[in-house]
Amino acid sequence: MAKSNIVVRATSLKDFRFWLLAIAAGLIAIHLVLTYRTDNANLLVSSMVFWFVVSYLIWVKRYTLNLKVSLISTLLGGVLLGVVLLKSTAITGGNFLRLYPFLSGVGVALLASGFRGMRQYWQELTLLFFLGVPEVLFPLFVDISELTARFSTTLLRFTGFDVARQGVFIHLPTGSVEVYSACSGLQTILQVLGFALLCMILVPMRSHWLQKLALFFAAALIGFVVNSVRVALMAHLVAAQQPEAFQYWHVGQGSLVFSMVAVMSFIGLYWWFAQSTLSAICNPLK
Numbered sequence: 001m002a003k004s005n006i007v008v009r010a011t012s013l014k015d016f017r018f019w020l021l022a023i024a025a026g027l028i029a030i031h032l033v034l035t036y037r038t039d040n041a042n043l044l045v046s047s048m049v050f051w052f053v054v055s056y057l058i059w060v061k062r063y064t065l066n067l068k069v070s071l072i073s074t075l076l077g078g079v080l081l082g083v084v085l086l087k088s089t090a091i092t093g094g095n096f097l098r099l100y101p102f103l104s105g106v107g108v109a110l111l112a113s114g115f116r117g118m119r120q121y122w123q124e125l126t127l128l129f130f131l132g133v134p135e136v137l138f139p140l141f142v143d144i145s146e147l148t149a150r151f152s153t154t155l156l157r158f159t160g161f162d163v164a165r166q167g168v169f170i171h172l173p174t175g176s177v178e179v180y181s182a183c184s185g186l187q188t189i190l191q192v193l194g195f196a197l198l199c200m201i202l203v204p205m206r207s208h209w210l211q212k213l214a215l216f217f218a219a220a221l222i223g224f225v226v227n228s229v230r231v232a233l234m235a236h237l238v239a240a241q242q243p244e245a246f247q248y249w250h251v252g253q254g255s256l257v258f259s260m261v262a263v264m265s266f267i268g269l270y271w272w273f274a275q276s277t278l279s280a281i282c283n284p285l286k
Helices: 002-035 041-060 071-088 095-113 118-141 145-159 188-201 209-239 244-251 253-282
Strands: 165-166 169-172 175-178
Touching: 002 041, 002 095, 002 253, 041 118, 041 188, 041 253, 071 095, 095 118, 095 244, 118 169, 118 188, 118 209, 145 169, 169 188, 169 209, 188 209, 188 253, 209 244, 209 253, 244 253
Parallel strands: none
Antiparallel strands: 165 169, 169 175
């Protein structure tokens, strides 16, 4: 009889894991499909990478997860996922797609392990948070448009252009551009910061917290500089009266190119720093 009970419990646990896997896979698929339909290439690429890493992290520790739930946590997780799915049927903007991963992650974590088990998923939930939530919250309080306009104007002046700036407007003799909040580079900065966190979780380093803070600062600086170069290029294209090229680098695939350059630049920096740190540990000074 006891053996039979053990078999039943084991089977129930396997069924529970199967349903959790099915729910999580469905949520990921819905998010990627909806993101693809909105034609947001930056968010789509980031989502694919972050979802893959989160899935990998969960898979690695799948046998050590504590799957104990309570009625309240199950109800709350179910309601949260219900709201996410209901909202998915009528998307009116991009903000929901940025909140979707974190809300879904919290809902699945509540279903899987309850309130007490949430700590098991701190890495995964942190990654899902940085995937999109800061891009919704930061623009409400931070606007670096004028700073970007200043730096882009300086870049154009140093490269020999006759350029002037008035607030967020960059003026050239044959045209002007406005650096509004969506083009300020804040999104690129936050994207690179998210990948910085991803690198630190996937490839942790034995370094001082000040060094890690410096890497985050470098990530933000790379995102800002790369986007400022993009703004300077668009100002030049407006002045050169090339509207098709301007649209390509503004909202077309060109914007994705600059985001990829920023991300890959930081990944290269992080890889170099990781190798330097490892060499210093393996070959200490005598």
